[in-house]
Amino acid sequence: MQKTDTMPVWVYLAFSSISTRKGALSLIVASAVFSIYCIPWTVLFPDRGWVARLCLIDDWSWFAMMVPITFWYWLSLRWVDAHAGWPD
Numbered sequence: 001m002q003k004t005d006t007m008p009v010w011v012y013l014a015f016s017s018i019s020t021r022k023g024a025l026s027l028i029v030a031s032a033v034f035s036i037y038c039i040p041w042t043v044l045f046p047d048r049g050w051v052a053r054l055c056l057i058d059d060w061s062w063f064a065m066m067v068p069i070t071f072w073y074w075l076s077l078r079w080v081d082a083h084a085g086w087p088d
Contacts, residue, residue, distance in 0.1 A: 007084055014076035021086045024077050031070040038062035
């Protein structure tokens with residue numbers, strides 16, 4: 001993505017290496033899926049052994065980091081859709 005004069009820095013930093021809307025949507029979906037994975041399911045379901053083997057995260061720090069990042073990507077996508085548009 002090329003930075004324009006009206007584009008805020010936070011939007012450019014979110015999508016500086018992504019050139020299409022499809023790529024940006026893929027990034028947002030991957031971030032959302034990873035955010036859900038980062039919920040400490042082992043704390044919520046301590047009696048389920050398969051949860052402990054599948055979900056290796058046992059604290060809220062990753063989830064607390066991923067939610068604002070996903071929100072930032074989503075806001076950046078909305079800004080580009082409303083103001084700059086995506087290159088053809």
